[in-house]
Amino acid sequence: MSSIDTTLSPLFAKIDELKPQFIQRLTDAVAIPSVSSDETLRPKVFAMADFLKEELAKLGADDITIKDLGIQPPPVSDPELPLPPIVLSKFGSDPNKKTVLIYGHYDVQPALLEDGWASDPFTLVEKDGKLIGRGSTDDKGPVMGWLNSLQAHKELGLELPVNIVFCFEGMEESGSIGLDTLIAQEAKKYFKEVESVCISDNYWLGTKKPVLTYGLRGCNYYQISIKGPGADLHSGIFGGVIHEPMTDLVNVMSKLVDINGNILIPGVNEMVAPVTEKEASLYKDIEFDVDELNLAAGSNTAIYQSKKDILMHRWRFPSLSLHGIEGAFSGAGAKTVIPAKVVGKFSIRTVPDMDSKKLDELVINFCNEKFKELKSPNQFTTELIHDGAYWVSDPFNNEFTAAKLATEKVWGVEPDLTREGGSIPITLTFEKELGANVLLLPMGKGDDGAHSINEKLNTPNYIEGTKTLSAYLHYFGATK
Amino acid sequence: MSSIDTTLSPLFAKIDELKPQFIQRLTDAVAIPSVSSDETLRPKVFAMADFLKEELAKLGADDITIKDLGIQPPPVSDPELPLPPIVLSKFGSDPNKKTVLIYGHYDVQPALLEDGWASDPFTLVEKDGKLIGRGSTDDKGPVMGWLNSLQAHKELGLELPVNIVFCFEGMEESGSIGLDTLIAQEAKKYFKEVESVCISDNYWLGTKKPVLTYGLRGCNYYQISIKGPGADLHSGIFGGVIHEPMTDLVNVMSKLVDINGNILIPGVNEMVAPVTEKEASLYKDIEFDVDELNLAAGSNTAIYQSKKDILMHRWRFPSLSLHGIEGAFSGAGAKTVIPAKVVGKFSIRTVPDMDSKKLDELVINFCNEKFKELKSPNQFTTELIHDGAYWVSDPFNNEFTAAKLATEKVWGVEPDLTREGGSIPITLTFEKELGANVLLLPMGKGDDGAHSINEKLNTPNYIEGTKTLSAYLHYFGATK
Numbered sequence: 019m020s021s022i023d024t025t026l027s028p029l030f031a032k033i034d035e036l037k038p039q040f041i042q043r044l045t046d047a048v049a050i051p052s053v054s055s056d057e058t059l060r061p062k063v064f065a066m067a068d069f070l071k072e073e074l075a076k077l078g079a080d081d082i083t084i085k086d087l088g089i090q091p092p093p094v095s096d097p098e099l100p101l102p103p104i105v106l107s108k109f110g111s112d113p114n115k116k117t118v119l120i121y122g123h124y125d126v127q128p129a130l131l132e133d134g135w136a137s138d139p140f141t142l143v144e145k146d147g148k149l150i151g152r153g154s155t156d157d158k159g160p161v162m163g164w165l166n167s168l169q170a171h172k173e174l175g176l177e178l179p180v181n182i183v184f185c186f187e188g189m190e191e192s193g194s195i196g197l198d199t200l201i202a203q204e205a206k207k208y209f210k211e212v213e214s215v216c217i218s219d220n221y222w223l224g225t226k227k228p229v230l231t232y233g234l235r236g237c238n239y240y241q242i243s244i245k246g247p248g249a250d251l252h253s254g255i256f257g258g259v260i261h262e263p264m265t266d267l268v269n270v271m272s273k274l275v276d277i278n279g280n281i282l283i284p285g286v287n288e289m290v291a292p293v294t295e296k297e298a299s300l301y302k303d304i305e306f307d308v309d310e311l312n313l314a315a316g317s318n319t320a321i322y323q324s325k326k327d328i329l330m331h332r333w334r335f336p337s338l339s340l341h342g343i344e345g346a347f348s349g350a351g352a353k354t355v356i357p358a359k360v361v362g363k364f365s366i367r368t369v370p371d372m373d374s375k376k377l378d379e380l381v382i383n384f385c386n387e388k389f390k391e392l393k394s395p396n397q398f399t400t401e402l403i404h405d406g407a408y409w410v411s412d413p414f415n416n417e418f419t420a421a422k423l424a425t426e427k428v429w430g431v432e433p434d435l436t437r438e439g440g441s442i443p444i445t446l447t448f449e450k451e452l453g454a455n456v457l458l459l460p461m462g463k464g465d466d467g468a469h470s471i472n473e474k475l476n477t478p479n480y481i482e483g484t485k486t487l488s489a490y491l492h493y494f495g496a497t498k
Numbered sequence: 499m500s501s502i503d504t505t506l507s508p509l510f511a512k513i514d515e516l517k518p519q520f521i522q523r524l525t526d527a528v529a530i531p532s533v534s535s536d537e538t539l540r541p542k543v544f545a546m547a548d549f550l551k552e553e554l555a556k557l558g559a560d561d562i563t564i565k566d567l568g569i570q571p572p573p574v575s576d577p578e579l580p581l582p583p584i585v586l587s588k589f590g591s592d593p594n595k596k597t598v599l600i601y602g603h604y605d606v607q608p609a610l611l612e613d614g615w616a617s618d619p620f621t622l623v624e625k626d627g628k629l630i631g632r633g634s635t636d637d638k639g640p641v642m643g644w645l646n647s648l649q650a651h652k653e654l655g656l657e658l659p660v661n662i663v664f665c666f667e668g669m670e671e672s673g674s675i676g677l678d679t680l681i682a683q684e685a686k687k688y689f690k691e692v693e694s695v696c697i698s699d700n701y702w703l704g705t706k707k708p709v710l711t712y713g714l715r716g717c718n719y720y721q722i723s724i725k726g727p728g729a730d731l732h733s734g735i736f737g738g739v740i741h742e743p744m745t746d747l748v749n750v751m752s753k754l755v756d757i758n759g760n761i762l763i764p765g766v767n768e769m770v771a772p773v774t775e776k777e778a779s780l781y782k783d784i785e786f787d788v789d790e791l792n793l794a795a796g797s798n799t800a801i802y803q804s805k806k807d808i809l810m811h812r813w814r815f816p817s818l819s820l821h822g823i824e825g826a827f828s829g830a831g832a833k834t835v836i837p838a839k840v841v842g843k844f845s846i847r848t849v850p851d852m853d854s855k856k857l858d859e860l861v862i863n864f865c866n867e868k869f870k871e872l873k874s875p876n877q878f879t880t881e882l883i884h885d886g887a888y889w890v891s892d893p894f895n896n897e898f899t900a901a902k903l904a905t906e907k908v909w910g911v912e913p914d915l916t917r918e919g920g921s922i923p924i925t926l927t928f929e930k931e932l933g934a935n936v937l938l939l940p941m942g943k944g945d946d947g948a949h950s951i952n953e954k955l956n957t958p959n960y961i962e963g964t965k966t967l968s969a970y971l972h973y974f975g976a977t978k
Contacts, residue, residue: 235734239832248796249950254715254920257847258759258817259791259808261799265755265820272752275745277872279738311739316728316838319741319875328739337738339836340745342827347843349824352719352884354845354920356819358796363827365834367737392757395799404832440734440834470729 022492025176026427029492030485032170037481040166041149043073044480045142047124047158048151054102054125054192057095063102063188066124070105070161070186077168079107083208087189087196102188104200106208109168110181116495117181117211119454121444122161122219123190126153127469134471148474155462155475160218160487161186163461163480167488179495183212190219190444198447205451214417214494215448215456218487223436224464227305228425228486230418231458233333233437234445236368236408238377241344242270242385243361246396251356263360264346266394271362273388275338279321279331281366283338283384289372290335297334300413301326304434314464333437337367367439368408378402406443409456416497417457424489428482459490502972505656506907509972510965512650517961520646521629523553524960525622527604527638528631534582534605534672537575543582543668546604550585550641550666557648559587559664563688567669567676582668584680586688589648590661596975597661597691599934601924602641602699603670606633607949614951628954635942635955640698640967641666643941643960647968659975663692670699670924678927685931694897694974695928695936698967703916704944707785708905708966710898711938713813713917714925716848716888718857721824722750722865723841725877731836743840744826746874751842753868755818759801759811761846763818763864769852770815777814780893781806784914794944813917817847847919848888858882886923889936896977897937904969908962939970 033040052066053059067084074082087101102125129139129152137143142151149159164184171178189195201209222229244263247256275281306325312318322328331337344361347353366381368374385400411418413435425433438458445456461483467473513520532546533539547564554562567581582605609619609632617623622631629639644664651658669675681689702709724743727736755761786805792798802808811817824841827833846861848854865880891898893915905913918938925936941963947953 237734237834239834246795246797246799251795252920252949253817253819253821253845254717254847254918255812256795257819257845257919258811258815259801259919260795260797261757261801262759262819264822265757265759268748268751268820269757271748277741277745277749277874279742279745315726315731315736315740317726317740317876319726321739321741331738332735335738337733339733339737339742339834340748340826341733341833341835342744342837343823344828344830346820346828347822347824348826348828352843352845353821354717354719354819355821357822363832365733365737365832367734394757396797438734439737439739440732469732 022496025492026489028174029170029176029488032174033166033481033485033488036166036170036173040162040481040484041144043165044149044154044159044162047162048142048153049140051140051152052125052188053128054189056128057099060099060102063125067103067105067188070124073165074107074184077165077172079109080111081108083107085200087200090195101196104197105184105186107184108182110178112181115179115181117183117213118491118494119183119185119209119212119215119448119452120164121185121215121217121448122164123157123187124161125188125191126156126158127191136472144477147477149477149480150472150474152473154473155221155466156468156473157190157219159475159480160461160483163218163484163487166484167491170488179492181211183209194444197444201447201451209452212452212454215452215454216417216459216490217442217445217456218459218461219442220438220458220460221466221468222460222463223434224305224310227431227434228429229434229436229460230413230421230425231436231438231460232413232418233410234408234441235333235439236374237365237406237441238368238374238402239363239365239404240381240400241361241363241403242267242398242400243359244396244398245359247356247358250358253354253356256356261394261396262356263396264357266389266392266396266398267343267360267362269392270385270388271340271364274364275340279337281336281338283380285380286336286366286377289376291370293330293334300435301329304329304436332439334369336369336372338364340364370408370410374405374407406441407446409445409449411456415455417455417494420493420497421457421459421490423493424486427489428486459487502976505972506969508654509650509656509968512654513646513961513965513968516646516650516653520642520961520964521624523645524629524634524639524642527642528622528633529620531620531632532605532668533608534669536608537579540579540582543605547583547585547668550604553645554587554664557645557652559589560591561588563587565680567680570675581676584677585664585666587664588662590658592661595659595661597663597693598971598974599663599665599689599692599695599928599932600644601665601695601697601928602644603637603667604641605668605671606636606638607671616952624957627957629957629960630952630954632953634953635701635946636948636953637670637699639955639960640941640963643698643964643967646964647971650968659972661691663689674924677924681927681931689932692932692934695932695934696939696970697922697925697936698939698941699922700918700938700940701942701946701948702940702944703784703786703914704790707911707914708909709914709916709940710893710901710905711916711918711940712893712898713890714888714921715813715919716854717845717886717921718848718854718882719843719845719884720861720880721841721843721883722747722880723839723878725839727836727838730838733834733836736836741874741876742836743876744837746869746872746876746878747823747840747842749872750865750868751820751844754844755820759817761816761818763860765860766816766846766857769856771850773810773814780915781809784809784916812919814849816849816852818844820844850888850890854885854887886921887926888921889925889929890917891936895935897935897974900973900977901937901939901970903973904966907969908966939967
């Protein structure tokens with residue numbers, strides 16, 4: 019038995035013993051409706067920050083620093099709306115230990131019983147081995163997991179194997195306002211010693227096998243604005259006699275992507291890094307199939323049937339989605355309007371080695387060209403309204419190796435190495451600002467329904483997840 | 499001097515004399531916010547019905563019948579919401595006189611000061627010769643015009659030249675629920691003697707010359723529904739791996755109409771009646787030009803430059819407008835959603851001799867065919883959700899001839915004979931159910947802004963309009 023095994027054995031036993039307290043901790047956290055997107059609930063987001071502060075104090079933090087981020091910038095209803103603070107804290111400052119920054123967020127998505135929840139979303143219910151409640155898996159479960167780990171160490175009198183720096187934010191579900199700036203400001207101050215970052219804010223690919231995540235797609239979001247008349251017009255009076263912006267827009271939007279998801283903008287696919295043999299081999303053992311995709315999508319509308327094609331197109335090839343149109347009629351029923359100004363929204367998921375600026379140029383030029391071909395007198399612009407870069411890590415570095423050992427120890431199975439089709443922009447910020455490796459170590463399963471009704475975290479994922487996070491710290495701390 | 503001239507001279511003088519009272523009457527009517535689409539204002543719609551009832555009683559109606567229409571069918575918030583009544587009344591029952599049904603509506607469009615009104619929308623303000631307020635021109639001004647005419651007759655002790663049957667409804671701005679049924683029910687009862695219908699609920703083509711309106715386009719409204727996944731999905735996770743309904747929809751919608759307003763569905767244009775020489779000649783003297791269109795549209799985006807082309811494409815050729823998409827992202831900013839179900843809305847304005855059923859068949863088959871070409875696994879349907887037929891009258895019949903004389907008498911100019919691009923479905927119902935000729939005799943100008951902010955009725959249009967309505971009754975009553 020290695021020395022780590024000797025350590026982990028009583029630690030895991032303690033975690034099992036404390037299970038009722040850990041569930042109570044998550045129950046207390048879920049009970050605070052810290053919905054960051056609902057201005058009326060902003061006091062609850064602050065209450066959640068206070069809750070964390072108290073928990074951290076009880077666990078014996080060396081330092082707790084509450085970073086006030088000031089007033090939330092527009093658009094807001096309340097011009098004096100305060101941003102939830104970022105809760106920082108430190109456990110340990112041994113210069114001989116590694117320092118790991120642990121990020122999590124304490125705000126949640128909105129939830130109303132009327133949305134279709136089987137029970138009150140802010141009352142954690144344990145049913146059929148699932149802890150059901152808003153925030154259970156996103157991201158209060160994982161955040162409590164870290165606190166649970168500290169409690170277990172404390173009760174055992176077990177020294178932490180690394181120095182820990184916590185960074186908990188309260189605006190993740192609302193654009194992480196202020197976080198990037200804070201990270202940059204504190205990079206050489208509060209975060210000075212940080213050499214590694216661990217984030218538990220994503221999910222297993224499926225429901226059976228734990229995963230470690232080493233890549234994320236980026237996202238460039240564009241809008242095409244077409245303006246014709248000075249105001250919305252009646253289609254009875256103006257239909258057939260003026261150039262309608264919707265006709266132009268639908269025409270241009272129809273030329274961006276084909277029915278099989280192929281991006282039709284020349285030059286885009288050419289920027290994508292070729293698939294190497296080593297990369298291709300990573301897909302072989304991953305547990306996934308088309309049925310899982312269809313189940314998750316709730317339809318049999320998959321473009322690809324093979325596991326490898328699906329995952330590659332989700333993770334390492336770009337995609338283009340048409341999201342909708344602002345300014346057009348969007349209600350139920352019939353409205354005979356000619357919308358005066360319509361704004362088509364679409365985004366492209368980006369992957370290595372796409373150059374974001376080059377992509378913008380290709381997209382904007384293509385749209386301009388397609389519009390020009392229409393010879394419409396309406397006013398046309400295409401613009402980038404948001405971008406976030408892709409991220410890919412080396413899945414064989416120290417962090418991933420330690421996380422692999424921890425996962426095997428707890429779950430008895432080698433984790434799948436996954437990427438995600440979506441983006442977690444903060445990953446890149448940490449990597450860039452702190453010069454640290456980032457590990458994504460998810461706790462919940464692929465069917466947790468993070469932003470949906472009846473969000474849940476399986477009880478074993480919560481408890482074994484707490485063990486996995488704990489073991490990770492020990493394996494990583496032991497890394498030479 | 500003809501006997502009609504002898505009659506009209508003192509009548510017009512009386513109308514001029516009563517101008518302050520007439521403006522007060524409109525002020526009182528506008529002060530009641532009878533917004534039929536706002537359930538919370540339903541009591542005000544009833545208050546407006548009471549107002550009319552009292553006015554009609556004061557004017558000595560022979561009969562006032564308030565037709566209760568029961569409870570408003572869903573969708574409504576209040577399942578017990580009563581429909582506003584239809585206010586019927588009769589003045590005169592001389593079997594030697596013609597009987598004219600006069601239709602108007604006493605409900606109005608919503609209006610809030612915050613929408614951008616220069617003054618409170620429900621306080622009639624006279625400024626620069628304009629009576630500004632919600633409902634001033636649509637349709638309280640014309641309705642008060644008829645009451646004004648009766649008051650002038652009464653004060654002069656002047657016998658009405660025709661029997662009058664009033665039919666005032668309170669749901670015109672909300673789909674005229676219950677009116678069709680009532681007209682059918684009363685066709686052989688309350689409306690038995692009616693041989694002619696006059697509606698003053700549209701507008702001059704422009705701002706300088708009065709018009710009589712002899713045609714309306716119909717409207718067939720369609721929706722294309724495309725359903726893919728079971729719920730809205732995240733474009734990061736599903737982008738590139740499933741068939742997205744929006745891609746299908748935009749593709750199909752882009753094939754319906756070209757940038758110059760040409761309908762691309764084979765067989766549709768072939769149903770349109772050819773332009774006859776006589777019809778073409780009617781356009782010659784109409785006062786209108788492309789600048790007027792561009793001014794009204796608030797842009798220089800006219801498809802046609804000649805008066806005749808513009809008016810023909812507004813009045814006697816079909817048009818297809820894309821109104822919007824239900825179910826897609828329609829807000830401001832960026833949302834990375836793959837909408838699960840999207841519903842594209844479009845309508846076709848119909849004209850003689852288009853067959854409505856045949857049109858539905860052409861449209862639905864064409865959409866099905868275009869979707870089939872895509873080979874998408876998503877679920878697709880196209881359906882008609884609303885239709886209203888076109889209407890064309892003989893602009894040289896007794897009604898139009900009398901209205902032409904009345905207009906010339908009051909305005910000193912021959913009215914333009916116009917059609918409208920939009921529809922007034924009730925026109926057809928009256929024609930069909932009562933077997934009566936319908937005359938559209940507008941009071942307000944083309945720039946009144948009926949459904950917009952700062953709706954107005956020019957004071958001369960109100961007063962000379964009251965004279966025109968009065969004169970019409972006399973000329974029509976004198977018709978052999």
